[in-house]
Structure formats: C-alpha cells, structure tokens
Amino acid sequence: MDWLQIGSALFLLAMIVFIFPRMREAVKHAPKGNMNDWMGFIIPLAAVIGFIILLIQMV
Amino acid sequence: MNDQNLAMGRSEASILATNKVLKNTYLLLSMTLVFSGVMAFVGMSMNLGHGVSLISSIIAIAMLWFVLPRTANSSAGIPVLFAITGLLGLGLAPMLNIYLAVNPSIVQTALGGTGVIFLGLSGYALTTRKDFSFMGGFLMVGLVVVLVAALANIFLQMPVMGLVVSGAIVMLMSGMILYQTSSIIHGGETNYIMATASLFISILNLFQALLHLLSAFGGDD
Numbered sequence: 001m002d003w004l005q006i007g008s009a010l011f012l013l014a015m016i017v018f019i020f021p022r023m024r025e026a027v028k029h030a031p032k033g034n035m036n037d038w039m040g041f042i043i044p045l046a047a048v049i050g051f052i053i054l055l056i057q058m059v
Numbered sequence: 060m061n062d063q064n065l066a067m068g069r070s071e072a073s074i075l076a077t078n079k080v081l082k083n084t085y086l087l088l089s090m091t092l093v094f095s096g097v098m099a100f101v102g103m104s105m106n107l108g109h110g111v112s113l114i115s116s117i118i119a120i121a122m123l124w125f126v127l128p129r130t131a132n133s134s135a136g137i138p139v140l141f142a143i144t145g146l147l148g149l150g151l152a153p154m155l156n157i158y159l160a161v162n163p164s165i166v167q168t169a170l171g172g173t174g175v176i177f178l179g180l181s182g183y184a185l186t187t188r189k190d191f192s193f194m195g196g197f198l199m200v201g202l203v204v205v206l207v208a209a210l211a212n213i214f215l216q217m218p219v220m221g222l223v224v225s226g227a228i229v230m231l232m233s234g235m236i237l238y239q240t241s242s243i244i245h246g247g248e249t250n251y252i253m254a255t256a257s258l259f260i261s262i263l264n265l266f267q268a269l270l271h272l273l274s275a276f277g278g279d280d
Contacts, residue, residue: 003110004109004110004113005213007110007113007117008113008213009210009213009214011113011116011117011120012206012209012210012213013210015120015206016203016206016207016210018124019199019202019203019206020203022199023196023199023200023202023203026195026196026198026199027196027199027200028196029195030192030193030194030195030196030197031192031193032193033193033194037189037190037191037193040187040189040191041191041194041234041237044179044180044183044233044237045230045233045234047179048176048179048180048229048230048233049230051172051175051176051179052172052229052269052272055168055169055172055269055273056272056273056276056277058168059162059164059165059168059273059276059277
C-alpha cells in the first residue's frame with residue numbers, strides 16, 4: 001500500500017467523520033415523505049438510469 | 060383587505076427573492092464550471108501527478124468545510140468559491156489524462172451526459188416545483204454508506220465494488236440535484252454561493268462516476 005492510498009483512505013475517513021453528525025441531524029429533522037413524494041423521485045431517477053444505459057451503448 | 064394585500068406583497072417579494080437566488084446560482088455555477096474546466100486543462104497540460112491531485116482536492120474540501128461557510132455571506136465568498144472549484148478542477152487532471160489516453164470519446168460522452176442529466180433534473184424540479192426536503196435524511200445516509208464502501212474498497216481493491224459505488228454515486232448525486240434545486244425554490248437555501256458550491260460538488264461527482272461507469276462498460280477500464 002503506497003502513501004497515495006493511505007492519503008486517500010485518511011481523506012475518506014475525515015469526510016465520514018465530518019458528515020456523520022450532519023447525517024444524524026438530517027435523519028432526525030427531515031420531514032417524512034409519502035408514497036407520492038417518493039414516486040416524484042423514482043420517476044426522474046429511472047429516467048437517469050435509462051439515459052446512462054443509452055450512453056453506455058453509445059460508447 | 061389590508062392583510063390580504065400585505066400577504067400578497069410578501070408572497071411576491073418571496074418569489075422575487077427566490078428567482079434572484081436561482082439566477083445568481085446558475086450564473087455563478089456556469090462561471091465556476093468554466094473556470095474549473097480551464098484549471099483541469101492547465102493541470103493536464105502540466106501533466107500533474109496523482110499526489111498533487113489528492114493534495115489539491117484535500118485543500119479544496121477543507122476550504123469548502125471551514126472557509127466557505129464563514130465567507131459565504133460576504134463578497135469574499137466568491138473568490139473562495141473560485142479557489143475551491145479551481146482546485147477541484149486541477150484535481151481532475153491526472154484522471155482525465157488517463158481516460159483521454161485510453162478513449163477520448165468517453166470523456167466527451169461523460170461531459171455531455173452530465174450536462175443533460177443536470178439540466179433534465181433541474182428542469183424537472185423547477186417545472187414540477189415538488190418539495191424534495193423529505194429526501195435529506197435518505198441522501199445523507201446514502202452518502203455515508205457510499206463513503207464507507209469507497210473506503211473499504213481502497214483496501215479490498217474489488218472492481219465490482221468500485222462500479223457499485225459509482226452507480227450509487229450517480230443516483231445519490233441525481234437526488235442531491237433535485238434536493239438542492241427544490242431547496243432554492245422553496246426558500247430553504249437563500250445563499251447563492253452555498254447553493255452553487257453544493258450543485259458544483261454534485262455535478263463533479265456525477266461526472267467522475269459517469270466516467271468510471273462508461274469506461275468500465277465500454278470495455279476500456
């Protein structure tokens with residue numbers, strides 16, 4: 001394992017440590033979505049996945 | 060009657076303020092994306108190594124966490140944002156050099172694909188005016204899971220896991236773009252410098268993940 005991998009690992013670890021308390025806050029305070037709300041997210045996400053498959057076929 | 064006029068006046072003021080944040084965000088985002096692209100080109104011309112790339116990315120993220128929140132409410136926030144996006148662009152240089160050497164069309168496709176996804180998702184959030192604030196917790200949990208998986212993969216060195224992480228990043232960043240755009244529309248984000256920084260990071264991550272997926276499934280990874 002070279003110093004670049006160690007540096008990358010420390011960088012990712014620092015990001016996790018920094019983001020973790022924010023994640024707990026977000027989970028605690030974020031409003032809950034209903035089925036209709038989630039469908040509003042799933043539809044564009046499905047379009048993105050379809051578009052990426054199209055891009056992969058083009059390359 | 061007076062109360063009704065006052066409420067309408069407030070509502071109009073709120074819409075104007077939202078439109079101003081949106082306009083400033085997209086203007087600043089386009090400028091930072093161009094600047095970041097120029098810095099990536101400079102880094103590629105200088106043939107920067109992965110060490111410099113890692114260091115510039117660490118400095119950029121440190122500035123994003125500790126300097127930008129303190130300067131975002133003043134004019135000093137704009138040069139700080141340009142410094143962050145420039146350093147992140149510089150950090151892309153070694154990776155872009157590798158992809159361009161293998162298959163230049165992948166970089167063009169990933170760039171175009173990122174643009175189409177960003178414009179499509181922003182357009183969706185702007186036209187439907189849906190409130191995506193309910194996704195905050197889900198996106199943050201997803202981000203931590205992806206970071207843990209990416210950290211594990213540094214030691215495990217599993218190509219399949221790398222692809223799963225990239226796929227998850229594409230989905231998370233798509234969610235982030237919807238969440239952030241909706242946050243601007245509904246008044247959750249009123250600072251255009253912070254809004255630009257969040258959207259820039261989402262676009263950058265989306266581009267990198269898309270590059271990885273296209274190169275892997277294009278058979279050139």
